[in-house]
Amino acid sequence: MAEIPTDGDWCDPQADEVMRLDQDYARKKMAGKSRGEVQCLFYENVLMCAEDLRWMPRVPFQYYVLGFRDYLLSEGINRDEMAEGADSFLNLVLDKLTHNPDFILPVMAELMTAVAYLCHNQAHFEADSGIYGDFLVRLNEISTRYETLSQP
Numbered sequence: 001m002a003e004i005p006t007d008g009d010w011c012d013p014q015a016d017e018v019m020r021l022d023q024d025y026a027r028k029k030m031a032g033k034s035r036g037e038v039q040c041l042f043y044e045n046v047l048m049c050a051e052d053l054r055w056m057p058r059v060p061f062q063y064y065v066l067g068f069r070d071y072l073l074s075e076g077i078n079r080d081e082m083a084e085g086a087d088s089f090l091n092l093v094l095d096k097l098t099h100n101p102d103f104i105l106p107v108m109a110e111l112m113t114a115v116a117y118l119c120h121n122q123a124h125f126e127a128d129s130g131i132y133g134d135f136l137v138r139l140n141e142i143s144t145r146y147e148t149l150s151q152p
Contacts, residue, residue, distance in 0.1 A: 004034055009059035022055035030060070035067030042071040046081045050088035054095065062107045065092070069114040083127035086118045090138050097145040108146055115142055 010027050012019070029052060030038050042049045053065055071077060072085050093115060096104035104111070118125065119139035127135065 003063075004032060005060040005063050007031070010057055012057040015057070019055055022052070023057060026052035026056050026060070030064055035064065035070055038064060038067050039071050039074065039076060042068060042085070043076065043078045046071075046078065046085040047088055050085075050092055053092060058103050061096075061103050065104070066107060066110060068092075069111055072118065073114055082125045083132060086122070086125040086127050086135070087132045090115065090118060090135065090142070094138060094142055094145070097142065097149065101149050105146075105149060108150075112143075112146070115139060 010023065010031060012023060015023055029041060038049070049068065053061055053068060056064065068089055072089055077085065093104065093111060097108075116139060119135040122129065122132075122135040129135075
C-alpha cells in the first residue's frame with residue numbers, strides 16, 4: 001500500500017463509541033500525512049503512536065504500521081525510546097495476528113524482516129530481557145501464528 005489513506009479509509013462503521021474516540025484521535029494526528037511525515041510523531045512518543053495504531057481502521061493501520069517499521073529501522077530513532085519502540089512494535093504485531101489477522105496479514109510479508117531484525121538485535125535496541133522478555137521467544141510466537149494463518 002503506497003497511497004496515503006483517504007478520508008473514507010478512516011471511516012469504521014463497526015467501531016463502538018470508545019473505539020471511535022481513539023480512531024478520531026489517531027486521525028487528527030496522522031491523517032493526510034505520509035509515512036515519512038509521521039516519523040517525528042514516533043520520535044516524540046513511540047508508545048502513544050503504537051497505541052494509536054492499535055485502534056486504527058484497517059486501511060490506515062496497514063499504511064502506518066509500515067511507517068512504524070520504517071521508523072524503528074531508521075537512523076532517526078529516538079535512542080531513549082528504542083527498547084519501548086521495539087517492544088511495542090512486536091506486541092502490536094502479535095496482538096493483531098491474534099485478534100485482527102485480517103488487518104495485518106496483507107502487510108505481514110513486509111513486516112517480517114523487521115520483526116526478525118528486532119528480535120535478533122534485542123541488545124542493540126537496549127531491551128533488557130529482564131524487563132521486556134526474550135524477543136526470540138516472541139519471534140517464534142509471531143512466526144508460528146503467521147505461518148498458521150497463511151495456510152490455505
